[in-house]
Amino acid sequence: MRNDHIVKKYLVLHLLKKHPLSPIVMKKFFAIFLVLFTVFSCGKKNRGELIGVKQKKWFPEKPYGMTLIEGGAFIMGKSDEDAARLNNAAARTVTVPSFYMDETEITNGEYRQFVYWVKDSVTMALLARKADELELGEENKDGIGEFSFKDADTSKLSEFQKYMRSNYYDLSEDMYAGRPLNWDNDVYWETGDYPDQAYSEVLDSMYLPPDLWYNGEMKIDVTKLVYKYTWFDAEAAAAESKRTRNKFIDRKPYIKQEEIQIYPDTTVWIKDFIYSYNEPMHNEYFSHPAFQDYPVVGISWSQAIAFCNWRTHFKNSYQKSKGKPLVNNFRLPSEAEWEYAARGGIPSGTYPWGGPYLLNDRACFLANFKPLRGDYAADQAVYTVEAKSYLPNDFNLFNMAGNVAEWTSSSYDSGAYEYVASLNPNMSIKTESRKVVRGGSWKDVAYFLRVSSRDYEYSDTSRSYIGFRTVQDYLGTSKVKIK
Numbered sequence: 001m002r003n004d005h006i007v008k009k010y011l012v013l014h015l016l017k018k019h020p021l022s023p024i025v026m027k028k029f030f031a032i033f034l035v036l037f038t039v040f041s042c043g044k045k046n047r048g049e050l051i052g053v054k055q056k057k058w059f060p061e062k063p064y065g066m067t068l069i070e071g072g073a074f075i076m077g078k079s080d081e082d083a084a085r086l087n088n089a090a091a092r093t094v095t096v097p098s099f100y101m102d103e104t105e106i107t108n109g110e111y112r113q114f115v116y117w118v119k120d121s122v123t124m125a126l127l128a129r130k131a132d133e134l135e136l137g138e139e140n141k142d143g144i145g146e147f148s149f150k151d152a153d154t155s156k157l158s159e160f161q162k163y164m165r166s167n168y169y170d171l172s173e174d175m176y177a178g179r180p181l182n183w184d185n186d187v188y189w190e191t192g193d194y195p196d197q198a199y200s201e202v203l204d205s206m207y208l209p210p211d212l213w214y215n216g217e218m219k220i221d222v223t224k225l226v227y228k229y230t231w232f233d234a235e236a237a238a239a240e241s242k243r244t245r246n247k248f249i250d251r252k253p254y255i256k257q258e259e260i261q262i263y264p265d266t267t268v269w270i271k272d273f274i275y276s277y278n279e280p281m282h283n284e285y286f287s288h289p290a291f292q293d294y295p296v297v298g299i300s301w302s303q304a305i306a307f308c309n310w311r312t313h314f315k316n317s318y319q320k321s322k323g324k325p326l327v328n329n330f331r332l333p334s335e336a337e338w339e340y341a342a343r344g345g346i347p348s349g350t351y352p353w354g355g356p357y358l359l360n361d362r363a364c365f366l367a368n369f370k371p372l373r374g375d376y377a378a379d380q381a382v383y384t385v386e387a388k389s390y391l392p393n394d395f396n397l398f399n400m401a402g403n404v405a406e407w408t409s410s411s412y413d414s415g416a417y418e419y420v421a422s423l424n425p426n427m428s429i430k431t432e433s434r435k436v437v438r439g440g441s442w443k444d445v446a447y448f449l450r451v452s453s454r455d456y457e458y459s460d461t462s463r464s465y466i467g468f469r470t471v472q473d474y475l476g477t478s479k480v481k482i483k
Helices: 002-018 023-042 108-133 159-169 197-204 234-244 279-284 301-321 335-343
Strands: 066-069 072-076 092-096 099-102 226-232 255-261 405-411 434-438 455-458 471-473
Touching: 066 335, 072 335, 092 335, 099 335, 108 197, 108 226, 108 301, 226 301, 255 301, 335 405, 335 434
Parallel strands: none
Antiparallel strands: 066 099, 072 092, 099 471, 226 255, 405 434, 434 455
């Protein structure tokens, strides 16, 4: 190696003698030569030392619409009077790592993006299957063929794609499982744009039959909007590996498949209130643009989990297309994370704004709730308000008290605070259908607005007063503050 460099250096000097350069050019030439000499001499050689596998430098990127909550320790639970005498939130000191959290509850507009994506993907899958049945491909430019599977034309596949299709997709019980959809074209939803009869047949299957229409309006059959996803039950796998000690376990039993209808239950506006006229909210709350920036409701815990999975998938699909590192999963906050974030860095605050009072110095209410018996409008709001209403807490989080109560990832147990870990505590029991709800809502009294108050609802239940927001783990360790 050393002799090679000597030869190269000799050749360079020989050329310079035959073709002399100006002093300035000579200086630049030798500077470049020294850099290259250094790189070639030791660039890829580890000299037998442990230097590790070098990866690209990771720069944390704050997710859109989120804020960084720096981790720390705090007193979780009831440090003041438990007026309701529930005795389910004994005070104790716990620590949570840093995480990102949505500044607002997930809005109708944001959840509709999820609904529209599922609607398009289900429709595209049906179109691709129909095109495959008719043996039509992309050459059918003006018909259903333009929505054929991406791998329909095998001549355009890479060798790996050919291998995967012949060894997995073609041998699957579902011959269409895993085959890539063609997202290059948008679905035509206007009937006048339907390209052919086959396309019309598929789109017709997405709507309710004519005998279920009213006012002559075609309505999407929302039961067709099913989101399918898989997830790995790491807790169950860890428990099994603990029992078997050093034996490797089969991971297949812990890969779970989920299918869930994701359209909000708009009937909650009627079901939640007896002898009450709330039909306008039932008819318009989720669909009308007037409510697009209001928090989505009528969402069960299971639907909120599905949304988190989709949001992760949606973001990582973009990351892959740009050759960027994948982001960590979006998820629901644990109740410890939720309470820490709601406190806004104020250790002993009763409410997210810190003080024990519900009015500011101008006698204006600081949150959307039911201040007086039967008086929902005293706070200038009858139902929900826009997600960015009222002042945020010191973490820049809006409506951590009132507006809508929020799902957490934690299972409910009245005595959980007595035995959960002090490091990032969380109660996660798959068989427990009760899930912790935090923050209080527009129809709740002040007690449930306290940052330490906890309540629960069943995971398959949706309400007109329960929404959610998501979090994402901060990768690495930010500066930890003791609160």
